[in-house]
């Protein structure tokens with residue numbers, strides 16, 4: 001009997017799938033020459049990851065956009081007509097006479113168009129990457145598209161999208177925030193642009209004013225974002241520059257782990273990186289977040305360190321320009337030299353862990369060594385500092401500064417070496433040096449609390465993928481969790497220090513920590529004699545994931561490495577965290593057998 005039902009079930013599923021296949025064989029992800037897309041219709045990408053359709057802003061206007069399917073609240077990643085909405089539902093999208101797709105308002109006037117050259121048999125296709133293509137029907141590869149939405153970013157960077165400069169054509173792509181986050185998609189005040197002058201870096205601006213710069217790319221990461229390190233496992237950043245262009249992008253090795261970068265108008269303009277974990281967007285990374293992140297916070301020759309007090313200090317050989325303001329913790333006037341430079345007798349001060357100064361008007365040469373760089377700088381009396389461009393493999397390349405040095409931070413660990421020109425008399429002034437060292441020592445201790453999460457070292461609990469037929473929601477229930485590096489967690493919890501310990505139970509201990517990108521976490525470290533095997537542990541994680549309730553502590557991932565098993569939760573202040581962590585575990589154990 002049971003067997004019969006099982007077969008019947010399969011039969012029904014096959015029939016339904018077949019029916020579905022027939023009815024949708026025109027494809028839900030494409031729009032061909034004669035079809036139109038009305039404001040109440042959508043395109044769905046092949047694996048149902050993204051939707052193209054119309055949404056309404058808080059001004060009740062209609063916008064054509066792309067968002068994630070099955071994710072609530074609606075998360076829009078691209079908007080076609082952000083500054084030219086259509087005002088009622090009679091508008092629609094179609095392929096126009098010249099082979100472009102056009103968005104028409106109710107009186108038939110174009111509100112927006114793809115603006116390409118003629119295509120014979122144009123089709124519009126929405127891909128599972130979130131990219132919208134205009135291509136020729138005969139092209140089945142997606143390689144010869146005529147137009148793609150990825151080349152027109154709004155406020156969101158998806159894996160595979162890039163921002164930067166094509167220096168051959170002089171064209172540029174950047175992110176522009178919404179006017180009001182989540183409400184008004186029209187172009188907002190904030191932009192994130194790559195500046196190609198000197199040594200390229202990204203600048204976050206409000207209108208024309210720079211709020212934040214991330215420091216130049218040092219081969220591994222931006223010099224001002226210590227936690228941003230290429231991670232082999234899941235997420236990779238790619239920054240390239242040469243005489244033809246400067247590009248920034250990121251990619252993921254496991255596309256089912258949804259990830260996006262946005263420029264938000266919240267928090268006075270913020271770069272944010274999110275990952276979809278267990279039914280919520282988790283903000284893993286955001287910047288600016290600390291006072292030192294704000295552009296030129298300590299003025300010329302001032303160095304900012306978040307863990308120091310006060311956060312602004314003058315470099316060795318310099319003193320505050322405006323001592324009164326400095327005493328009042330306003331470092332924006334910066335510092336002046338104790339001794340004027342002499343040129344021929346000057347020496348260079350070696351600083352470590354620095355976010356390199358502003359690089360828009362520097363000299364650079366990618367093939368020079370540090371020694372060549374140093375002697376060139378010494379010979380040129382207007383050269384005030386130099387450094388390597390690339391820190392990999394012992395360092396290479398030369399960047400030289402002329403004039404004042406701005407916007408330097410200390411990041412421990414992170415940053416890179418910088419050599420600053422000083423009058424010989426200021427090099428040996430060991431008392432200030434000692435002071436500096438003492439501050440450093442304290443800084444080191446403190447900053448250990450906020451150590452690196454290189455961009456979330458993530459590996460992934462692979463689960464065999466379920467064949468997804470259209471309409472199959474089971475994928476959403478799969479356990480998709482980042483796998484954290486042991487080192488990342490060790491640094492986040494200050495080497496599992498007693499100070500960070502929140503509690504202890506039969507299973508092991510729970511620690512509080514902070515990932516360098518900002519996320520506060522609680523780490524449950526199972527004792528080695530907990531007797532659990534890897535598979536049991538994985539089952540338990542799944543179980544906790546299932547048991548999770550919106551109001552409980554959120555599971556962020558886990559770590560299985562070096563005989564260690566750890567569970568990573570979001571840390572929430574003012575919560576009975578212990579009871580939740582420990583209670584959940586008890587619950588999980590009790591229900592172990594029922595669930596599996």
Ligand SMILES: *[C@@H]1O[C@H](CO)[C@@H](O)[C@H](O)[C@H]1NC(C)=O
Pocket residue numbers: 038040
């Ligand atoms: C879409 O709106 C049109 C009227 O503009 C209506 O006839 C049609 O039934 C609607 N379709 C859906 C799926 O709601």
Ligand SMILES: *[C@@H]1O[C@H](CO)[C@@H](O)[C@H](O)[C@H]1NC(C)=O
Pocket residue numbers: 046047128465466467468
């Ligand atoms: C869609 O999902 C199937 C099965 O999971 C996978 O093999 C295929 O590569 C996916 N297609 C795209 C475009 O992601």
Ligand SMILES: *[C@@H]1O[C@H](CO)[C@@H](O)[C@H](O)[C@H]1NC(C)=O
Pocket residue numbers: 086087105106107108109110
């Ligand atoms: C349609 O667009 C045209 C041109 O932009 C404009 O003049 C007209 O008022 C719009 N019609 C409606 C109903 O929005």
Ligand SMILES: *[C@@H]1O[C@H](CO)[C@@H](O)[C@H](O)[C@H]1NC(C)=O
Pocket residue numbers: 112113114115
């Ligand atoms: C399309 O091209 C026209 C003429 O070159 C230009 O005025 C218009 O801004 C373009 N539209 C878009 C959406 O790029």
Ligand SMILES: *[C@@H]1O[C@H](CO)[C@@H](O)[C@H](O)[C@H]1NC(C)=O
Pocket residue numbers: 189206207
């Ligand atoms: C930015 O520019 C817009 C438009 O010119 C203006 O309305 C807004 O007040 C400006 N914002 C700031 C912070 O200056």
Ligand SMILES: *[C@@H]1O[C@H](CO)[C@@H](O)[C@H](O)[C@H]1NC(C)=O
Pocket residue numbers: 162238239240247249251
């Ligand atoms: C990095 O980006 C450049 C330029 O966009 C591209 O040519 C290159 O293939 C990318 N590298 C990787 C590893 O994705």
Ligand SMILES: *[C@@H]1O[C@H](CO)[C@@H](O)[C@H](O)[C@H]1NC(C)=O
Pocket residue numbers: 341342343344345
């Ligand atoms: C630099 O120092 C040398 C040696 O002390 C001295 O002879 C020279 O005059 C100084 N030059 C300047 C420009 O001060």
Ligand SMILES: *[C@@H]1O[C@H](CO)[C@@H](O)[C@H](O)[C@H]1NC(C)=O
Pocket residue numbers: 365366367368372
């Ligand atoms: C860069 O430095 C190398 C080695 O000193 C030199 O051969 C090359 O000409 C320099 N390139 C430029 C563009 O200055």
Ligand SMILES: *[C@@H]1O[C@H](CO)[C@@H](O)[C@H](O)[C@H]1NC(C)=O
Pocket residue numbers: 363379380381382383402
């Ligand atoms: C120092 O370098 C700058 C920038 O490359 C250059 O303009 C200037 O001529 C150099 N000065 C000397 C004395 O070499």
